[in-house]
Amino acid sequence: MVADEAALDEFCQKFRLKKTGRNEILLQAGDVCPYIYFVNSGCLRVYMMDVNGKESTRFLITEGRFGTAFPSFTLQEPSLAYIQSIEPTEALYINHHDFRELLDTIPGWERVYLISLERDYIASIKRIESLITMDATQRYRHLMDTNPEIIRRLPNKIIADYLGISQETLSRLKSKK
Amino acid sequence: MVADEAALDEFCQKFRLKKTGRNEILLQAGDVCPYIYFVNSGCLRVYMMDVNGKESTRFLITEGRFGTAFPSFTLQEPSLAYIQSIEPTEALYINHHDFRELLDTIPGWERVYLISLERDYIASIKRIESLITMDATQRYRHLMDTNPEIIRRLPNKIIADYLGISQETLSRLKSKK
DNA sequence: CTTGAAATTTGACAAATGTCAAATAATTTA
DNA sequence: TAAATTATTTGACATTTGTCAAATTTCAAG
Numbered sequence: 001m002v003a004d005e006a007a008l009d010e011f012c013q014k015f016r017l018k019k020t021g022r023n024e025i026l027l028q029a030g031d032v033c034p035y036i037y038f039v040n041s042g043c044l045r046v047y048m049m050d051v052n053g054k055e056s057t058r059f060l061i062t063e064g065r066f067g068t069a070f071p072s073f074t075l076q077e078p079s080l081a082y083i084q085s086i087e088p089t090e091a092l093y094i095n096h097h098d099f100r101e102l103l104d105t106i107p108g109w110e111r112v113y114l115i116s117l118e119r120d121y122i123a124s125i126k127r128i129e130s131l132i133t134m135d136a137t138q139r140y141r142h143l144m145d146t147n148p149e150i151i152r153r154l155p156n157k158i159i160a161d162y163l164g165i166s167q168e169t170l171s172r173l174k175s176k177k
Numbered sequence: 178m179v180a181d182e183a184a185l186d187e188f189c190q191k192f193r194l195k196k197t198g199r200n201e202i203l204l205q206a207g208d209v210c211p212y213i214y215f216v217n218s219g220c221l222r223v224y225m226m227d228v229n230g231k232e233s234t235r236f237l238i239t240e241g242r243f244g245t246a247f248p249s250f251t252l253q254e255p256s257l258a259y260i261q262s263i264e265p266t267e268a269l270y271i272n273h274h275d276f277r278e279l280l281d282t283i284p285g286w287e288r289v290y291l292i293s294l295e296r297d298y299i300a301s302i303k304r305i306e307s308l309i310t311m312d313a314t315q316r317y318r319h320l321m322d323t324n325p326e327i328i329r330r331l332p333n334k335i336i337a338d339y340l341g342i343s344q345e346t347l348s349r350l351k352s353k354k
Numbered sequence: 355c356t357t358g359a360a361a362t363t364t365g366a367c368a369a370a371t372g373t374c375a376a377a378t379a380a381t382t383t384a
Numbered sequence: 385t386a387a388a389t390t391a392t393t394t395g396a397c398a399t400t401t402g403t404c405a406a407a408t409t410t411c412a413a414g
Contacts, residue, residue, distance in 0.1 A: 332361065333362065
């Protein structure tokens with residue numbers, strides 16, 4: 001239908017393209033996160049840093065996924081997290097106002113976003129479960145089973161932060177079995 | 178408006194009331210979760226049990242909150258979790274089919290649910306953060322700061338499971354400071 | 355109000371994981 | 385390609401947290 005094509009066109013118009021190098025910071029903690037990203041290639045990392053400089057990875061966003069500093073973007077309040085491109089990355093992005101507007105203007109978009117939210121929420125519930133029920137070894141094996149690619153692809157340090165363990169412990173787990 | 182009143186009325190019609198005693202099981206692991214609950218009074222607990230019988234609490238749902246075994250209810254697949262009433266509880270419930278139908282029939286409901294999902298997702302992100310960045314002491318203090326009521330109200334064992342630590346460790350944390 | 359069951363506390367010890375430091379390996383960039 | 389940086393591995397040891405058992409306290413049902 002013409003109407004839907006026009007809507008889709010308007011949808012796409014709102015997005016801009018960003019290309020980054022390795023290890024660029026896209027969002028500083030303390031700033032309000034203006035954008036949600038759709039990663040075409042590369043990998044974004046949403047992470048926090050404590051007072052001692054110790055980092056923890058909240059999310060890893062690879063090709064074909066939406067991602068942002070979700071609480072900050074959604075509530076438009078200062079972010080506890082940083083966003084960084086671990087690899088050279090190409091991503092589409094849209095600002096908060098335009099993103100909210102899509103909910104009212106693009107037919108069916110509200111449902112698409114809702115279902116995507118359900119999926120992300122379920123993924124985060126699964127992650128909570130792995131954190132409260134599994135020890136370091138089990139969490140590592142679980143990640144091996146469900147997402148072996150990011151283990152191959154990303155540095156130890158990032159994977160360890162993501163699993164909530166130290167790099168040394170991860171290194172020892174890897175050499176065990 | 179009359180139309181909205183009729184819609185609201187239809188909305189309410191879909192819910193049924195359930196009253197439970199203490200420690201009743203509302204959902205068995207392995208079953209598909211048919212209902213989402215709105216707790217009027219009391220407290221529901223969504224928890225898992227490992228092969229050794231060790232329990233872990235995924236969620237605690239108190240007055241005025243919606244809750245269910247979310248992945249099972251949403252995807253209509255067998256649940257890894259149990260639902261239990263920790264206290265005598267009064268809750269409204271609605272089945273999956275009717276709940277999905279509300280999205281299409283009640284004007285504005287899709288948006289309400291979407292925003293509720295965003296909130297729940299943000300809460301789960303915060304919980305992940307507390308699990309990967311804090312040790313047992315910090316997590317306990319954090320819960321004291323953000324939700325002291327459930328510590329007062331619920332047994333140690335449940336709180337410990339929720340924090341992902343053993344009851345003995347929690348008991349020692351409480352006596353320390 | 356009493357009694358039996360459940361929850362909590364405590365001690366002793368074991369296991370898991372973290373920390374620090376140093377050596378080695380891998381990777382990036384000039 | 386070489387130098388410099390960054391990542392990984394390893395050892396020694398400290399710390400945190402878990403486990404098991406027993407004593408004590410609290411609480412709910414009769």
